[in-house]
Amino acid sequence: MSSPYQSIVIIGGGVIGSAIAYFLTMQQPGSNVTVVERDPSYARASSALSASSIRQQFSTDINIEISAYGIGFLRNVGTLLACDGDVPDIGLHEGGYLYLATPTGEATLCENHALQRQHGADVALLGPAQLAERFPWLALQDVALGSLGLSGEGWFDGYLLLTALRKKAQSQGVRYVADEAVGFDMVASDGVQHVNAVRLQSGAVLPCRYAVNAGGPWAATVAAWAGIGLPVVGKRRTVFHLASPATLPGCPLLIDTSGIWLRPEGRGFICGFAPDAGNDADFAPLEPEYAAFEERIWPTLAERIPGFEALRMQGAWAGYYEMNTFDHNAIVGLHSACDNLVFANGFSGHGLQQCPAVGRGLAELMLTGQYQTLDLSPLSIERIGRNAPLREKNVI
Numbered sequence: 001m002s003s004p005y006q007s008i009v010i011i012g013g014g015v016i017g018s019a020i021a022y023f024l025t026m027q028q029p030g031s032n033v034t035v036v037e038r039d040p041s042y043a044r045a046s047s048a049l050s051a052s053s054i055r056q057q058f059s060t061d062i063n064i065e066i067s068a069y070g071i072g073f074l075r076n077v078g079t080l081l082a083c084d085g086d087v088p089d090i091g092l093h094e095g096g097y098l099y100l101a102t103p104t105g106e107a108t109l110c111e112n113h114a115l116q117r118q119h120g121a122d123v124a125l126l127g128p129a130q131l132a133e134r135f136p137w138l139a140l141q142d143v144a145l146g147s148l149g150l151s152g153e154g155w156f157d158g159y160l161l162l163t164a165l166r167k168k169a170q171s172q173g174v175r176y177v178a179d180e181a182v183g184f185d186m187v188a189s190d191g192v193q194h195v196n197a198v199r200l201q202s203g204a205v206l207p208c209r210y211a212v213n214a215g216g217p218w219a220a221t222v223a224a225w226a227g228i229g230l231p232v233v234g235k236r237r238t239v240f241h242l243a244s245p246a247t248l249p250g251c252p253l254l255i256d257t258s259g260i261w262l263r264p265e266g267r268g269f270i271c272g273f274a275p276d277a278g279n280d281a282d283f284a285p286l287e288p289e290y291a292a293f294e295e296r297i298w299p300t301l302a303e304r305i306p307g308f309e310a311l312r313m314q315g316a317w318a319g320y321y322e323m324n325t326f327d328h329n330a331i332v333g334l335h336s337a338c339d340n341l342v343f344a345n346g347f348s349g350h351g352l353q354q355c356p357a358v359g360r361g362l363a364e365l366m367l368t369g370q371y372q373t374l375d376l377s378p379l380s381i382e383r384i385g386r387n388a389p390l391r392e393k394n395v396i
């Protein structure tokens, strides 16, 4: 069904919605794009509460290819998103990720490494002796192998990326509306739905050629307006800010065998963990899980990094992972039941690093009818209907 309208309405102005808006108006200047964002302060948005890191060490082709493009984009943000003489600096630090594996996890690390190397990722496997030489502050008694990103991995200021994308998109003509989308005006033909317009809380109605669901953790509500079930929920994740007299030269983003992660931040560190399934309610209040620090994180880190005996927690914050409970991977593109509702959801903790490739790909899809550069169809929502999960082994 073709639409009489030209405009594209994006629901949600976090990094995903803003990246799509930026790429739409970059690829086709003059495109009519509106972003509807109910909270321009982004107080609860994942994009503002993130650990803002990027890695190449994924276990699926598509995620590795997405990251390869992502790091190139992040390296060039100063040029790509320069605006009115303002050259954004997101402070990208390519400190690498270091995955540690026990003997049980060694084979998986090797398998992942082979796939990552096939895609040209700059990663190296290090045995205990090499690890000890490079990171003498690590205790390695239970470690069989480590996988280290030598370049292309690290961390940056995610909030700055969001504001730079938004500002650049606005300079290219994108309109941001501070309002809440509350529903769709739909029509149907031959059993296929079509979104005619997006209705807003203020009473405004925005006719659209495409509507884009970039609602982050709240994306399932938007999908439900089109009668589509989306297995995406908000899962609280706490980030702890730490101070320690110990310095850890060359400290990468460390993924411990326990699943706890740690990386440098300013003069201290930040770290986090994944709660056990039984203690991981949907949309738990965004209160940090302070108890987990004493009970779980501090003992584990002090064992892994003996210099951390005198570790102090300085503070903590919590945000939602927009968790795809089906297979922990992004859900991207159109659904066969609705010909103009575009999904960009379920990033499950990877959305900041994936926003450049997904923004570019979805802009291509809407402007030309297909992906032109990187084929994002492995992330299509249809895999849910086919019960064909895309398994990512490296979920943090």
Ligand SMILES: Cc1cc2nc3c(=O)[nH]c(=O)nc-3n(C[C@H](O)[C@H](O)[C@H](O)COP(=O)(O)OP(=O)(O)OC[C@H]3O[C@@H](n4cnc5c(N)ncnc54)[C@H](O)[C@@H]3O)c2cc1C
Binding pocket: 011, 012, 013, 014, 015, 016, 017, 036, 037, 038, 039, 042, 044, 045, 046, 047, 048, 049, 050, 051, 052, 053, 054, 179, 180, 181, 182, 214, 215, 216, 217, 218, 219, 222, 237, 238, 239, 318, 319, 320, 321, 322, 344, 347, 348, 349, 350, 351, 352, 353, 354
């Ligand atoms: C603790 C933590 C650590 C993370 N670490 C990393 C990391 O290291 N690397 C990485 O790549 N990713 C990481 N992530 C994930 C990453 O932050 C997210 O994947 C990404 O920010 C998702 O962006 P988004 O735009 O989809 O969602 P959001 O930033 O949540 O934006 C969605 C926006 O939609 C708006 N919205 C929703 N519904 C409506 C509506 N009906 N009307 C109007 N507006 C609406 C909301 O107000 C919100 O601003 C982390 C996330 C958390 C919480």
